[in-house]
Amino acid sequence: MKQTPKKIAIIGSGLVGSLLAIYLRRRGHDVTVFDRRPDIRTIEFSGRSINLAMSNRGWKSLQGVGIEDVIKKIAIPLDKRAMHVIDTPVYFQKYGKDNEAIWSISRGILNRKMIDLAEEAGVDFKFNEKVWDVNLPEAKIYTGESEKSEWAEYQFDLVFGCDGAFSRVRHKMQRRSRFDYSQDFIDVGYKELTIPPNEDGTHKLDKNSFHIWPRGKFMLIAMPNLDGSFTCTLFMPFDGEVSFEKITTKKEAKVFFKTYFPNVQKEIENLIEDFFKNPTSAMVTMKCYPWTYWDKVALVGDSAHAIVPFYGQGMNAGFEDIYKLNELISIHGDDWEAIFSAYQLERKPNADAIAELSYRNFIEMSSKTADPIFLLQKKIEKYFAEKHPDKWLPVYSRVTFSDKPYTEALQIGDEQEKIMKEIMKIKDIEQVWNSKEVEKKILNLLNY
Amino acid sequence: MKQTPKKIAIIGSGLVGSLLAIYLRRRGHDVTVFDRRPDIRTIEFSGRSINLAMSNRGWKSLQGVGIEDVIKKIAIPLDKRAMHVIDTPVYFQKYGKDNEAIWSISRGILNRKMIDLAEEAGVDFKFNEKVWDVNLPEAKIYTGESEKSEWAEYQFDLVFGCDGAFSRVRHKMQRRSRFDYSQDFIDVGYKELTIPPNEDGTHKLDKNSFHIWPRGKFMLIAMPNLDGSFTCTLFMPFDGEVSFEKITTKKEAKVFFKTYFPNVQKEIENLIEDFFKNPTSAMVTMKCYPWTYWDKVALVGDSAHAIVPFYGQGMNAGFEDIYKLNELISIHGDDWEAIFSAYQLERKPNADAIAELSYRNFIEMSSKTADPIFLLQKKIEKYFAEKHPDKWLPVYSRVTFSDKPYTEALQIGDEQEKIMKEIMKIKDIEQVWNSKEVEKKILNLLNY
Known part of the structure; x- marks a missing residue:
């Protein structure tokens, strides 16, 4: 169906925000993306993100705007798990049949590329512009230096909140009556560590594997990067017998890695340095409803449904939101109320399902692998x-x-x-x- | 145990805030209560509150500071339910044995009295002073005309958030990592209606009964007031076959009351007038954790655990929080960290339990009574x-x-x-x- 071009604001220039921007721009809309942070292409990465695993739903959504191939160039296929069990040689578990694979990709590198692609498509980006308030029925947004400073007002036809688990747009919706909301943190945190490449730039572990060191209540995983390094993530309880709280000195960290991860002894200095340099982050399941406000505002991705990362589906689910939204736009044309209504009705149960599956995988990984x-x-x-x-x-x-x-x-x-x-x-x-x-x-x- | 007098702020001058103020003042603390609204003793009531049913836990908590008797004077004992089933004469169900009763009391009248009592005890009240921010680790609060105006800063030793289901204090705690939170609205709303007294000031229905007109998916209840009137509450779905959404004209309201409530025909004009004058309110179950921050800040009552009203336990549970807190103060003396820690560990499971029981009573009342x-x-x-x-x-x-x-x-x-x-x-x-x-x-x- 034909669509009248609209003036659209997207809040958040992350993966979901930039992909949605490409989709909407391709349909002829005038799209502006706001982000409170600086342009990710101009800064060093923060080291707070698990490497991403792009799978079927993610690829399909990229394909929808023809950018699958260009993204595959910055991803590495993993067709198996490499299991590092103590006192056992490393063994491999194939993921599926027919060369099925998940793809390791750096969040930062992917995000930079997506913003490039969105700009090429004609999307306007406003970085370092903080949205503090949204007038939902009028699709107005307010930006400024701080919550208490002078604000600029922008008028749009539609506003999309792609601003993640701690979404400001949702925050505004949340203050309305009859808005259901929950945030549940798990008692396990994570920390990013790095295994650097060999001197010749090759990978120190098998490059096409998702590496797992399961240790009962905690675990280490590693995913390859293009530069030969591995991004590792240590998942461990915040408190208790073996926990982040218990490791406060370099000596304690050394004992920890030596005891539990004997096959990464050569990397130990690097792991210990990262351990104290990088923050320990929390993980949350966030659910809410409704996701939309009239024909004016919609939440997409983590802002609507943040999940724990144990199924590798956070980004994939967010991209699938966009894919489905695009299908509904094709069906309902200019009737944005119908689009938004069908969108939330279809996606909400699926978001709840992947939240549940991800949480179960956390329980499974942390308590059943032994x-x-x-x-x-x-x-x-x-x-x-x-x-x-x-x-x-x-x-x-x-x-x-x-x-x-x-x-x-x-x-x-x-x-x-x-x-x-x-x-x-x-x-x-x-x-x-x-x-x-x-x-x-x-x-x-x-x-x- | 002896206690060092502290400078204490209580946010919220409602029932829980004023009772907590009395308890703390009696222990020699310097207590200031802030409320964003005007002094309830100086204004007309809003008509948005179900009449309260004080039961055992509430009375026990009032007894703890010796104000049970003075409050009983403004309450009416109800020792039975009066069931108004269509095509059946009214029949009565005794609540319990040994003259057990719940007590009907007007929220507004009770609140006025409690503030009087707190003032007599030496509590300082600051009405019309809006708290916008709280510095949790330093127990500082910030007040002002609006969120964006100039703010005044107050320094305290302890801050208690007794500011209800939409607590500003909790709102601040909620923005921290690892704070669990949920708000779940039910699809039933409520509206307050009044049955005025007879001309001689007596009650039109049995005065010592809790009146119920169960109608499957909706119901009307009535509780007596001292002036001979009854405060009625109509619980009904927001949308659907018989719902608030469906009644938009006086004619429709008349048909509704005539059809479903044949024994209140004489009051019908009054009920219809109230129906369109009074707002339709939503009901929410709110849960969160933790309830405290170090030895500085604690949530008490609805700000920590708002529940749906179908068990009549909202106020009673809040008062019991205070009773238990007071017991823990007696045990731990000046160790406020120990007090707060024991308080939340003990009260949280109980708050979850009464939330569950209240929600089940809603399901029971709305779907099983037939x-x-x-x-x-x-x-x-x-x-x-x-x-x-x-x-x-x-x-x-x-x-x-x-x-x-x-x-x-x-x-x-x-x-x-x-x-x-x-x-x-x-x-x-x-x-x-x-x-x-x-x-x-x-x-x-x-x-x-």
Whole structure:
């Protein structure tokens, strides 16, 4: 459907803000992006972000405006997990079939590129301009040096809040009556560490793997960068026996890395330096509703649904918001009220589903990876799925390598879990796990 | 334990703020109460508040500073429900045994009296002074005409946020990392209506009853006032078949009241006038954590735990916060960090429990009161509880007429519910509900 060009403000020049800007600009709208921070292309990165894993939903959304290929050039495909279990040689777990992979990409490098692409498309960026207030029914925004300084007023037709988990736009919506909102922090924090490249610029660990050092209540992960380095993230409880609170000196940090991560001894000085240089960050699940205000204002991405990062779906879910929004624009044309209404109705349950799946993955990673029963269950599932790929798509694959709704992944995953609970009750399951009997029982429970 | 006098600010001069002020002043502290609104003793009431039901926990907390008797003089005891079911004569349900009663009291009249009492105790009140910001670690507060005007700074030793569900103090705490927060609105709103007194000043309905007109998805309640009037509250969905949205003309309102409330026909003109004069208000469950900041700031009452009003426990729970806080002050003396830490650890689970119980009562009232199975279950419970008062204290009584923890009420209530689910499975339970067999089975399930 044809669309009348609108004057559109996007608050936030992050990944979601800049992709949305490209989509809307391509449709002929006049798009201005505001960001309270300076242009990310002009500054050093802060070192506060986990490397991103772009998967199916992300790529599909980039494809929608034809920028998939140019982004692939700055990403590295990971087709497997590399498991670093203590006292065991490193072993690999393929992610899926048919060369399925997730793609490691630096948030900063990706963001710079996306802003370049948006500018090329004709988007106007206003950096260092802080939005303090939004007049929702009139789509006016107010910017200024500080909350108490003089403010400039801008009039738009539409305002999109792409300003992340601590969104100022949502903050304004939140003060209305009947706005549901929750923020729940988990008791685990994270810290970014770096493994530098070899002297010849090559990677010190396998380049096409997502590296995991699971240690029960805490874990280290590493993802490759283009320059040969790895961005590592240490996830660990804030307080308790092994925790950020307990490591306060270089000596304690050294003991910690030596004890738990014996195969990164050569990098230890670097890890320790980063440990004290980089901040410890918190992780939050944020939910809210509604996401839109009349035909004037909409929240997209983290501002509407921030999730914990344990499924690698934060950016992918935000990009999928844009993809769906664009589909709805094609359907409803100039009727922005219909677009916004359909958008929030469709996306909200999916956002809740991926929030739940991500939180469960956190629980799974932090408490179950050492449980032999759990590991056996995963082994049986994998064995069965490989034998019957048409009958059993693991939840991880459904989330990561398909564009089926997150709600479906959650629901089917629950059904699969129920079946596996039955299977695990089978007598001597440790011995018979790969038997015909178990296979038949699963097929039976699946109603085949 | 002895306490060093502190300079204390209380934000909010409502019921919780003024009672806390009395408690702290009695301990010799220098107490100033700030309120952004004018002195409630100087203004007309707004008509936005359900009449309050003071029960055991509230009275006990007033008793703690010896003001129970003076407050009882402005309250009316209600020892029963009066059920106004369509096509049935009004019938009564006693609340409990031994003259147990809840007490109807006007929020405005109670608040005026409490401020008088606090002033008599030596508390300083600053009305019309709006707190815009709080420096949490330094216990400083900032007030001024508007958010953007010049602010005055006040330095205190301790700050208490008693500023209700939309607390400014909590708002400041909420912007810190690792602060959990949620606000959930229900899809039912409420509106206050009045039934005026007879010409001779007497009440038009039974004065010592809590009147209920249950109508499935909506309901009307009425509580008596000292002047012979009743404060009624209409609870009804915002949208849908029978809803606030659907009643937009006086004619529609007349049909509504005539159809559903045949026994208040004489008051209909008054009800209709109020219907369009008074606002429709929303109801929210608000949870957060932590409730305190170091030894400097604490949230008390609705600012820490706002609940829906269907158990009549909002004020009672807030007053109980103060009672417990006072007990902890007696234990820990000058160690405010220990006081605050123990306070939030003890009160948070109880606040969550009464939030859950209140929400369940909303569901029960709105969807189950017409279900014959549910009504039969309630009848069996009542029958058994009367025969075995030592073995079965109904949840309602535990919440309303005891000071046992709310957590216990929730837990024991769940156990009772499980037992009743079993009982309702008994064949022909409709016929045998008061038989020896059923009685034995309950005793059995209770492990007697």
